[in-house]
Amino acid sequence: MKEQFFIYNNKFYESGTPIISPSSRGLRYGDGIFETMKIANGNIVNADFHLERLFGGLALLQFDVPKHFDRDFIQKKIGELCDRNKHSKSVRIRLMITRGDGGIFDPENHFPNYIIESWQLKDAPALNSNGLVIDIFQGSRKCCDDFSHLKSNNYLPYVLAALYAKQHKLNDCILLNSNGRICDTTITNIFLIYGNEILTPPLSEGCVAGTMRRWMLEKFVMQGYLVKEKVLNEEDLTNADECFLTNAIHHIRWVQSFRNKKYTNAVAKKISDYVRQTI
Numbered sequence: 001m002k003e004q005f006f007i008y009n010n011k012f013y014e015s016g017t018p019i020i021s022p023s024s025r026g027l028r029y030g031d032g033i034f035e036t037m038k039i040a041n042g043n044i045v046n047a048d049f050h051l052e053r054l055f056g057g058l059a060l061l062q063f064d065v066p067k068h069f070d071r072d073f074i075q076k077k078i079g080e081l082c083d084r085n086k087h088s089k090s091v092r093i094r095l096m097i098t099r100g101d102g103g104i105f106d107p108e109n110h111f112p113n114y115i116i117e118s119w120q121l122k123d124a125p126a127l128n129s130n131g132l133v134i135d136i137f138q139g140s141r142k143c144c145d146d147f148s149h150l151k152s153n154n155y156l157p158y159v160l161a162a163l164y165a166k167q168h169k170l171n172d173c174i175l176l177n178s179n180g181r182i183c184d185t186t187i188t189n190i191f192l193i194y195g196n197e198i199l200t201p202p203l204s205e206g207c208v209a210g211t212m213r214r215w216m217l218e219k220f221v222m223q224g225y226l227v228k229e230k231v232l233n234e235e236d237l238t239n240a241d242e243c244f245l246t247n248a249i250h251h252i253r254w255v256q257s258f259r260n261k262k263y264t265n266a267v268a269k270k271i272s273d274y275v276r277q278t279i
Contacts, residue, residue: 005084007077007116012084019115025107026098030154033057038121038249039082039091044075045248045279049211051075054095057150063099064110081118090121092249098153124250127272131256131265132171132245134185136234137161141178144206151208162186172245174237177206182232188245188253189213191227192236193267199236202229212246215279222274225267237261244268251275 004015013019025031035054038045051071058065078093094117102108140157142148161173165186174190177183184190184207191200200216201207216227237243242263243255252275254268 002086005081006118007081007114009113010077012081015117021101023101023103024098025100025102025104026096026113026153029104030152030156031061031107032096032098032153033061034094034096034151034153036151036248037078037093037095039078039087039093040279041089044078044093046211046215047075049214050248053151053209053211054097058097058112060146060150061099062110063097063112065112069112077116078118081116085118085120087118087120090123092119092121093117096153121249126276127265127269128250128253131254131263133169133257134172134174134243134255135165135168135170135259137164137173137175139164140175141180142175142183142206143178144204148206149203149209158186179205180233181205182234182236183207184210185245188247188250190232191216191244191246192232192240193242193244194240196225198225198227198267198271199230199232200227201232205231210246211248212251216246219278220271220274222270225271242266242268244271251279 005012006015008019020027035050037050044050051074082091096115097112099107099110100113139160142157157175161175165173172185172188174185175183182190182201183205189200189207189210191198200213203209220227237258238261242265243258245253245255252268252272254265255263257263
């Protein structure tokens with residue numbers, strides 16, 4: 001196996017190299033945010049959406065962002081890592097930013113400390129042939145506040161939902177918000193299809209502001225279909241014609257079943273084909 005590298009604060013390290021201090025606020029408190037991005041043929045898919053979310057999150061979390069730490073810098077470092085790892089064509093990128101060392105009341109500073117990792121991806125089929133099996137994770141509720149839409153390093157509700165899914169032989173789990181309504185899933189946003197309407201919860205419901213979710217709301221234009229935000233609950237899951245999940249890596253994946261409810265995928269396939277031709 002060829003040697004792989006990651007970048008930590010401008011330096012290359014071999015994969016597995018320990019770099020985090022025990023006093024890291026990211027380790028202690030989950031103080032930071034992350035982005036998972038896909039590179040296709042040398043370009044970050046939905047780069048503007050990813051970088052806008054990233055820098056908006058840094059501002060909301062009150063980081064002191066140096067002047068040089070801008071969009072061009074981030075994209076340059078991602079490119080350097082892909083070159084070093086000889087990753088090309090289709091690549092998964094994970095960028096994590098933490099505040100660095102210190103206690104909860106006395107951080108050493110508010111500068112962004114960053115880690116970039118890359119993985120080669122295999123070419124994916126147009127749409128998953130086997131539909132996903134999902135359920136609701138009842139062990140946690142997401143709050144709906146100013147921070148709920150961020151991809152926060154404090155990811156515990158999603159981690160536990162993923163563990164629940166694995167233990168119960170599910171492909172994914174839905175998280176509910178503090179009002180008991182549909183929020184999102186462990187690594188995706190959720191969409192329900194009712195006739196010609198394609199529905200997803202608004203950010204006010206506590207879901208992560210996914211880049212593919214935003215693309216669907218702002219860029220998706222397919223004749224005969226309307227994408228819009230709507231508050232959704234468990235009853236909507238059982239009444240929907242179809243269900244699909246979105247994220248930056250897989251784009252669209254269709255859901256086959258939620259408990260006893262079985263979904264078709266005729267529209268999801270059309271949407272998947274449209275996305276592949278457009279993005």
